[in-house]
Amino acid sequence: MSNFTSRSSLLSLALTILAGTAAAETSGVVSALSINDVSLTEGTGGVSTLSFTVAILPAPAVNTQVSFATSAGTANAGSDFTSQAGVLTFTPMTTSQTVNVNLSTDITVEADESFSVTLSSPTNGAVLDDALGIGTILNDDQTTLSIGDVAVDEGDAGVTTMSFLVQMSNPVQGGLGIAFQSADGNNGNATLNATVADNDYSAAVGQISFASGSVAxxxxxxxxxxxxxxxxxQGLRLLLGPAVLPSGVDAADVILPAAANGLIQDDDGTVISVADAAVTEGDAGGVTLDFTVSLSNPSKTPVSVQYQTSAGSAAAGLDYSTSNGTLIIPASAVAATISVPVLSETQVEANEDLSLTLSLPVGGFLGDNVAVGQINNDDTATVTVNAPAVAEGNGGNTALNFQLTLSNPVQGTVALIVDSADGNDANPFNNATLSDNDYLALTSQAVSFGPGSTLANVSVNLVGDLDVEPNQQLRLLLGNLSASGVPAGTVTLASATATGIALNDDGSNLTIADATVVEGTGTNTTLSFALSLSAPSKSPVDVSYQTVAQSADSGTDFVAASGVVTIPANSLNATLNVSVIADNIVESAETMMVQLSNPSGITLLDAEATGTINNDDSTQLRLEDGSAVEPNIGSAPLVLTARLSNPVQGPVTADFQSSDGTATNGLDYTAVSGQVTFPPLATSATITVPMVGDTGTEGSETVIVTLTNVQPAPPDVVLADAVGTGVIMDNDTPLTIPLAGRPALLVLALALFGLALVRLRRF
Structure with missing residues (x-):
């Protein structure tokens, strides 16, 4: 029975194999094996599993096996993952299996790492489609760097070290470098910032390093x-970054602090003192008594102190203005000024003093806190005299009032003596004189200023008249100055002489008349303009003049001129001459202008005059004969030239018409008519008659051209020769037949000539 069973099993297995083989051979389908790539975050504790899927397609009909094994890549077996190896069996109709690989977790910052799973040795006819699966272990660790703030005392000299502690939370595989650099403080209040520029600290730049796996x-x-x-x-900053990372480590996994703050603690102090001051009082105000407040050491923050003035021999409100308040000495400054306004005054007096006291310092300590301020008197008095001016009048006397002024009041009386005197201008006409009865003499006149008074007056009487004359000056002479009750030399004369003006109120009007002249053709002529005064002046009258071009041009029609013309004293007239440039150009009458300006002592009633330059030139128009050789064929020009004896400023025109002479229109020439034009200033123009070419022997012939209707008309342009003859010169040779010795030809010629005569008679 057992043998049967054994045999039955073997038979069944054989049949199965045969069936599978037969099925594969029958279908022709081969199963393909593949493994996928996978990734997984590493984790920081326990075990993580990375699962690979192995697939077979199509599903096998019989059990199919494949081997697998892990291999290290950047990930290491044992420290990063647990090695795996084995065989996967796919039963019929199964399409996938799983390979699980355990990962080792840590807190080290590192790059993403990988390993592989390799398939091999497939059975039952299966093939490897993708035999390599990559497993990636994704880093999920980060490290944070921290840095603590530091404070140190500055010290008075040398160097103090400020040490910053930099710590890291997790190690970095491969180590880590961190760049650092110092930076000035960035407080909104600049005085609270330490700076390299102010030599508060020395700039530091460099790099710190953490060893691989270390957090020391x-x-x-x-x-x-x-x-x-x-x-x-004052504060400074320490900046970290950038980080110098091992290859593959993500910069986002290294977290840097923004900055650390360092505080330099000040350990210095300063003493506040005030110095005595002095100033000259001045006369015009704006003077201050300036006290200098100084510090023994500069401060990087403002230092303040209270101050108060106190009267001495100087009185508050009379000699100076009371001052009190707070003085602020700016940061880094070693001194500041307290300015006490000094009240300027005009009394001559002794020097005066006051005191200034400091109190309640902030940011420093009081040293010498009381100072004396001295106001030095500088008052003097100066006598000045105005320069009066008054119209003299037409009769009687008019007072010319001189006002004497003391620049400052004087405690005592100021006295002096004055006298009148003739003017002393370099131009004698500008001086008022006793001899000309212009004023009445003032002799040894006493003038005085009472105590505290600053004004006095004295008058000189002018004598009125009807004379036209310039404004005239006379003088007031000052002397014998004395002042009581004040030190010698404190009252002085600004000048020993004053000047007054007698204003002329008598008038004369200046006019200029128009002028006319014939231009001339040879020597230059003159435009003479008459200048006239309505009344004579006792002094010469000067007036400026300037020529102005109008239709006449300067340089071609007249000589430009400018300058001054003078009408002598006691005269009514003068002449202003302008040179006219003669020419032979036929032109219309032209004008220019003379303008007057800046008269002395008179009224310019008529400031402009017109000068007219009348033309005296004419020109004669003549048409010259012309000649030309006729052409054999076609046409050729026969040119006649028209000429003007003198140029004309504008265009000149004349009508022309051709007519037969011995030449015939149409056979010998083509008739022409029209208008010939001379451009401005041209003296010649041409008329062209077309000649008609032929080869007949005819001798020279003439055509007549006649000019009419000349514009401009006489007398400017005179038609002196209106007819021109054009000669058409024949250039043809007569036919010559030698008859001597040829009687037959002679007879024939005579016969033809006779025949021609008969035909002519018939016509």
Whole structure:
């Protein structure tokens, strides 16, 4: 029975194999095996499993096996994953199996790592389609760096070290470098910032390093420079980054702090003192008594102190303005000023003093806190005299009032003596004189200023007249100055002479008349303009003049001129001459202008005059004969030239018409008519008659051209020769037949000639 069973089993197995083989051979389908790629986040504790799927398609008809085994890549067996190897069996109709690989978790920051699972040795005709599966272990660890703030005392000299502690939370596989650099503080209040520019610290730049797998702390040192400046505690910054990472490590997994703050604590102080001051009082205001408040050491923050003035021999409100308040000495400054307004005054007096006291300092300590301020008197008095001016009048006397002024009041009386005198201008016409009865003499006149008074007056009487004259000056002479009750030399004369003006109120009107002249053709002529005064002046009258071009041009029609023309004293007239440039050009009458300006002592009633330059030129128009050789065929020009004896400023035109002479229109020439034009200033123009070519022997012939209707008309343009003859010169040779010795030809020629005569008679 057992043998039967055994045999039955073997038979069944054989049949199964045969059936499978037969089925495979019958269908022709081969199962293909493949394994996928997978990835998984590593994790930080326990065990994680990375599962690979092995697939077979199509599903096998019989049990099919395949071997698998893991291999290290960037991930290491044992530390990153657990090695696996084995055989997978696919029963009929099964299409997938799973290979599980356990991962090792940690907290180290590292790059993503990979290993592989390889398929091999498939059975029952299966083939390997994708035999390699890649497993990627995704890093999920991060490390955070931290840095603590630091504070150190500055010191007065040398260097103090500011050490920053840098720590890291998790290690980095392959190690980690971190760049660092110092930076000035960034407080909105600049006085609270330490700066390299102010030598508060020395700039630091470099890199710290953490060994692979290590979290041992690192230190960054910054040198703080000591000084004796008074300043607030000041901050600086330490900046970390960028990180220098091992290959494959994600920068996002290394978290850097923004910055750490370092505080430099000030350990200095300053003493506040005030110095005595002095100032000259001044006369015009705006003077201050300036007290200098100084610090023994500069402060990087403002220092303040209270102040108050106190009267001495100087009185508050009379000699100075009371001052009190708070003085602020700016950061980094070593001094500031307290300005006490000094009240300027005009009294001559002794020097005066006041005091200034400091109190309640902030940011420093009081040293010398009381100062004396001295106001030095500088008052003097100066006598000045105005320069009066008044119209002299037409009769009687008019007072010319001089006003004497003291620049400052004087405690005592100021006295002086004045006298009148003739003017002393370099131009004698500008001086008022006693000899000309222009004013009445003033002799040894006493003038005085009472105590505290600053004004006095004295008058000189002018004598009125009807003379036209310039404004005239006379003088007031000052001397014998004395002042009582004040020190010698404190009252002085600004000038020993003053000048007054007698204004002329008598008038004369200046006019200029138009002028006319014939131009001329040879020597230049002159336009003479007459200048006239309505009344004579006792002094010469000067007036400026300037020529102005109008239709006449300067340089071609007249000579431009400018300058000054003078009408002599006591005269009514003068002449202004302008040179006219002669020419032979036929032109219309032209004008220019003379303009007057800047008259002296008179009224310019008529400032412009017109000068007219009348033309005296004419021109004669002549048509010259012309000649030309006729062409054998076609046409050729016969040119006749028309000429003007003198140029004309504008165009000149004349009508022309051809007519037969011995030449015949149509046979010898083509008739022409039209208008010939001379452009401005041209003296010649041409008329062209077309000649008709032939080869007949005819001798020279003439055509007549006649000019009419000349514009401009006489007398400007005179038609002196209106007819021109054009000669058409024959260039044809007569036919010559030698008859000597040829009687037959002679007879024939005579016969033809006779026949021609008969035909002519018939016509």
């Amino acid at each position: 702390p690192q230190f960054v040192n910054i040198d703080v420079n000591g000084d004796n400046k008074v300043e607030p505690d």
